[in-house]
Amino acid sequence: MSVLEQAAAARIAAIDLAGATRAEKDKALLLMADRLVERSDDIVAANAVDIANGRENGIGEAMIDRLTLTTERVAAMADGLRQLAALPDPIGDVVRGSTLANGLELRQVRVPFGVVGMIYEGRPNVTADAAGICLKSGNAALLRGSGSAFSSNAAIVSVLRKAVTDAGLPADTIQLLDATTRDSVKELMRARGLVDVLIPRGGASLIKTVVEQSTVPVIETGVGNCHVYVDSAADLEKALAVTVNSKTQRLSTCNTAESLLVHTEIAERFLPLVLEEFASHGVTVHGDARVAGYSDDVVAATEDDWGTEYLAADISVAVVDSLDDALDHIRRYGTGHTEAIVSESVTATRRFVAGVDAAAVMVNASTRFTDGGEFGFGAEIGISTQKLHARGPMGLPELTSTKYVVTGNGHTR
Structure with a gap:
């Protein structure tokens, strides 16, 4: 399936997900967490393939550390999903509201972005974090991890998709894009109209490329000097x-x-x-x-x-x-x-x-x-260093947009 086909499927899933209740989303998150623990041996085994390939390709030890999954790290990923389930649902929250002089009731409420694309490097724990935080905030996730973590990410996403469907939500709420070619990154960056926002998470060159070449709106996460x-x-x-x-x-x-x-x-x-x-x-x-x-x-x-x-x-x-x-x-x-x-x-x-x-x-x-978990946000999707929309650790509210709901009683202008 091409990236555009996956994005189209994600948009359909996002429509269903936008109407899901907190109970339905939390059920999926808890099931995702349980299944990660149950399948941790399979995930760690898949990760071992990536580690072996990484060492063969000369990846440094610091990057190997970012890539490595252990049973304990998989359990930590599951705990992050459980923490998300325990957090309030941001969808429908009233950001501000007032009654205008003419009697119209004005409310600004949080709504999902719709389809969120993630391009990230190394750390496969980001796969579970991003999938979970997107689901809780009502967004379908298109995940494009690095080729160095492809086996790990594929194993994680397989577990998560099965859990999501068992919970009664669309499987295409979570999708992994092909990481064996850079074409998938280019297609994702050009999927304006199907993908609502793109979040790059990785090194300076990756972030610079996405910011400069994407036609999809980008929330920039930053390098940490x-x-x-x-x-x-x-x-x-x-x-x-x-x-x-x-x-x-x-x-x-x-x-x-x-x-x-x-x-x-x-x-x-x-x-x-x-x-x-x-x-x-x-x-x-x-x-x-x-x-x-x-x-x-x-x-x-x-x-x-x-x-x-x-x-x-x-x-x-x-x-x-x-x-x-x-x-x-x-x-x-x-x-x-x-x-x-x-x-x-x-x-x-x-x-x-x-x-x-x-x-x-x-x-x-x-x-x-400086971390979403340490700040009490649950699993974060990244740390934004830009000044528009979101800055700092991006938790659930930062994965939403807003709409205005105006209620009248036959008002005309």
Whole structure:
């Protein structure tokens, strides 16, 4: 079946799904979760094929980590679907309402987009997350994962589609597109009129391609060149904990810190501590000349390092002379994803929060908290760094549009 045929089938499914009750959608989500657990051995076996192919093709270990599914990770995917089932249904929510001077009752209510296309790389857990969040928000999902995860994604989607039909909803609510050729991406990007919105989730080149070439409206998810700024008024214990967790808790995610900025007044006390911690975690530091003075293991940072999303055991580190210098550095090299400050100064944190242009700003907290699950949204579909429609972790409300319902009593204009 071609992408356009799949999109047409998704549009028919979306019509039925738009009228589904919360109980019907939640039943499907819970059944999807149960079936994932029941079939976890099959899913992990399919994933092993992708892992073997990835290693044969020379994929790095950080990307292998993103690709890998275990029984525990499949169970976590199922838990995400159960959390979605427990969340309120956004469809029909009144965003705002009023009675006009002429007596007309005006309500703006949430409605599904209709058909949501997802183009994403690596992580096959995104398949279940995206399918679940689209279903709960009343949208049919067209999923185009990467070729490196095709066996895993096919196994997951097979389980989910069977669960959806057993729950009484259309199977074409969830569809996986062919990932063996790039033609499917091109067709999906050109399916305007059949696909209502397209969400790319992956590296900078993928997102740039989709944004620039798609005729379908795009919600842009962003690259995460995230910074931690340790202010002169930072508590060293907090700064060390936040910095190390931001970088090392999981290397391959978009909310992992890739740059550390340290105020010169605290550098002499803080840098030896954090460099030792990075070394113990196997993290390579790409530092400026002042950072290099604290360790022979520091690699001289290049201009490219400041703007790199490593997704690996590397971090760029610089000493800055002021909060303003830190803000200037972030404005120049940041990607608008997540920025963090560690400081006990209310004045400094307020200036940082006001001065940083990012989807999320952390104050004395790890960048790793920028996540739909951590925010209590349930499984997210991505983290948007654009400024139109959605910004930050995209939960259920962000997967909806609105319509105005105007009720009168024979009113004429």
